[in-house]
Amino acid sequence: MYKNKITQALLLSAGMAVAATSFSTLAADVPAGVKLAAKQELVRGNGTEVESLDPQKVSGVPESNVLRDLLEGLVNQDGNGALVGGVAESWETEDNKTWIFHFRKDAKWSNGDPVVAEDFVYTWRRLADPKTGSPYASYLEMTTMANAGDIILGKKSPETLGVEAVDKHTLKVTLDKPVPYFASMTVHTSLKPVNKKVVESLGDKWTSPANYVGNGAYTLDKWVVNERIVLARSETYWDNDKTVLNQVTYLPIENQVAEMNRFLAGEVDVTYEMPNEHFKRLVKEYPEDVKVTPYLCSYYYEFNTTRAPFDNEDVRKALSYAIDRDVIAKFIVGKGETPAYNFTPLATNGLDVEMPQYSELSQKERVAKAKELLAKAGYGSDNPLKFDLLYNTSENHKKVAVAIASMWKKSLGVTAVLENQEWKSYLDTKRQGDFDVSRAGWCGDYNEASTFLAILRDGHSQNYPKYSSKSYDAQLDKALAAASDADRSAAYKGAEALLAKDMPIMPIYHYVNARLVNPKLGGYPEKNPEDNIFSKDMYIIAD
Secondary structure, X not given: OXXXXXXXXXXXXXXXXXXXXXXXXXXXXXXXXXXEOOOOEEEEEOOOOOOXXXXXXXXXXXXXXXXXXXXXXXXXXXXXXXXXXXXXXXXXXOOOOEEEEEEOOOOEOOOOOEOOHHHHHHHXXXXXXXXXXXXXXXXXXXXXXXXXXXXXXXXXXXXXXXXXXXXXXXXXXXXXXXOOOHXXXXXXXXXXXXXXXXXXXXXXXXXXXXXXXXXXXXXEEEEEOOOEEEEEEOOOOOOHHHOOOOEEEEEOOOOHHHHHHHHHOOOOOEOOOOOHHHHHHHHHHOOOOEEEEEEEEEEEEEEOOOOOOOOOHHHHXXXXXXXXXXXXXXXXXXXXXXXXXXXXXXXXXXXXXXXXXXXXXXXXXXXXXXXXXXXXXXXXXXXXXXXXXXXXXXXXXXXXXXXXXXXXXXXXXXXXXXXXXXXXXXXXXXXXXXXXXXXXXXXXXXXXXXXXXXXXOOOOOOOOOOOOOHHHHHHHHHHHHXXXXXXXXXXXXXXXXXXXXXXXXXXXEEEEEEEEEOOOEEOOOOXXXXXXXXXXXXXXXXX
């Protein structure tokens, strides 16, 4: 974040240009009088086995958690979500279209190579290149980086992307449209750099522990698939003198009860989640260990709109209306989550949403409307609807799926056959479009409504429902071209209204982040709504 946080926030909210500014570095800030433990090793639950440790080939939270430690982008965040320097120690723009990033000269890769502007040029071209097949390629198009869309479609060469190494320590980025929050978008995992000579010489093998070259605060020491990923402190990291934790271990524990038990046994310092049914007991018995923090994240089900009968708007609406979101939020998950009738979390900066009409009905009235819509589509007792409901392996996801399937069966006579798949298979199934209805969750890549709404744009690489609406896309275009925050907010309101009308997804609830955290862990961020946790900023306190 800029030194004058209040002034910068006002500038960004007004869409105004900002001048060059230097930034303070951020590392573990141990308060005076705090005694550090002799053993500085952290163990984190990470939900599941990662899909990959290649930043341009992943799309999930578990992968981002690890990559945040292994790789450093242009910009980082502090514990409040404010921007701080990463590889770039300062940046500037005059019109929010041309951005200049100035690199710190002591940034290095773990093999000793200097981190230079050309590394980011190579990486971002690689992200856009259709040959890479990145599930996050469309993120570049969301930034409006020049020619990104045409490159992703194969119409232009990756070399035409709007990014240029002015010299070794200066990166110039050219956007097609002014994006006042562009710097915050560079925090994202997909834009973190890779070492060109390592990637091109080793191919997919570059991500093994023996070959991995990163520029983050930690290096990849061990990777035992389905067991653990162990990171070691990097001696080449530019701010290593301020890093405290010497080792970070990530455990792919899919069962929340098992993870809880390992935490209570002292084997895990930070859990990925908490078992919903144990939350109230844990709050009562271990109040110092339970951390509930804001989270820009939405839980929803998505329809495969290219597959009958989910190409029918009435069927989609009927299933959505029949979900009792109050029951799901308060009793099935019950950690402070809020029922969702729109996609974008209400705490998102600059969001103004008019709740859809069905949100104002009683649940009894919603079910009655759902029955009418389903009958109109030709389904009823003489022709019952049956389909598969896909979710990734997790006891918490299973509990939600069982509850919703029961609601559909009881109120509509609809049968949802539950199908769980482990993380990698689940992602692959969705990317191939081989599903009826699927569980989904989306967490903001930056704090602005477009990070949610843009994924449902026609052609977006994360648009698994295959939603296609010219009217919806036009609202997003209006937001990008908006001359004021009010105009941008109005466009987003229009986009949310279209989602409620067309119902390509069923919003269910907006998350909070609830997990168990060792009270001896200092520096744990409790006010970062994007839940971007950097291990380099934490430390273990002595008993």
